[in-house]
Amino acid sequence: MGMLHKTKGIVLSYLKYRESSIIAKIYTETFGVQSYVINGVRSSRAKSNKIALFQPLTLLDMVVYHKSHRETLQRLSEVRNAYPFTQLPFDMVRTSVALFLAELLGKCLKEEEANELLFHFLEESVILLDQTDQGLESFHLVFMVQLASYLGFGIESTDQFKEVLRGFKYSFPDGDHDKGALESIILEQPEGLKKAGRAGRNILLAQLLFYYRVHLDHFGEIKSLDVLKAVLH
Numbered sequence: 001m002g003m004l005h006k007t008k009g010i011v012l013s014y015l016k017y018r019e020s021s022i023i024a025k026i027y028t029e030t031f032g033v034q035s036y037v038i039n040g041v042r043s044s045r046a047k048s049n050k051i052a053l054f055q056p057l058t059l060l061d062m063v064v065y066h067k068s069h070r071e072t073l074q075r076l077s078e079v080r081n082a083y084p085f086t087q088l089p090f091d092m093v094r095t096s097v098a099l100f101l102a103e104l105l106g107k108c109l110k111e112e113e114a115n116e117l118l119f120h121f122l123e124e125s126v127i128l129l130d131q132t133d134q135g136l137e138s139f140h141l142v143f144m145v146q147l148a149s150y151l152g153f154g155i156e157s158t159d160q161f162k163e164v165l166r167g168f169k170y171s172f173p174d175g176d177h178d179k180g181a182l183e184s185i186i187l188e189q190p191e192g193l194k195k196a197g198r199a200g201r202n203i204l205l206a207q208l209l210f211y212y213r214v215h216l217d218h219f220g221e222i223k224s225l226d227v228l229k230a231v232l233h
Helices: 050-054 092-108 116-131 136-150 158-167 177-186 190-215 225-231
Strands: 003-017 021-028 032-038 059-066 073-081
Touching (some): 003 050, 021 050, 021 059, 032 059, 059 116, 092 116, 092 136, 092 225, 136 177, 158 190, 177 190, 190 225
Parallel strands (some): 032 073
Antiparallel strands (some): 003 021, 003 059, 021 032, 059 073
């Protein structure tokens, strides 16, 4: 079975597998992105509601068997909730943001290697999403700008950002309501983000997704985007 290892993990997604199992894609502190088979969580005889542990962005403490072959399904020995959410699962806005961020991360995090700084940034972001009552409507935008720097294509200024987009023939809308929003994020000024309004935030989101697309192969579409836009005002 391979050696046992302790690691923290952040759930990205899961798929149904066979009759009563799932395959969970988890970003681990020790091994990067891994896929784990979890048996018996979907059967009517399952004694606990274990599937709740594998909802998007759940923080886990895990004991895992680890085989070093690529493309391998790994197995869990033990798993428990490392941080029980207080608000996220019960709040439509937070849940929608979590779904969007988990889907985004599933497209960005491909490497099977540890990155402690990135893991701790993600862990802190998830806890903040659960706890904060400030700026939820722009949480995903701030997260995307910050995440880009961990992924190697950080945004230094609005001019540099727009220059990259222009280089890839991005077609900018009339007006520039989004410029203030991006500057507010870079300069950490939450008040400026409020002024951008819903339209400005949606324009910036489209630009950020384009920016990610030009830096990451096979990025594709984000399915949870429509729900996110519908829920955020």
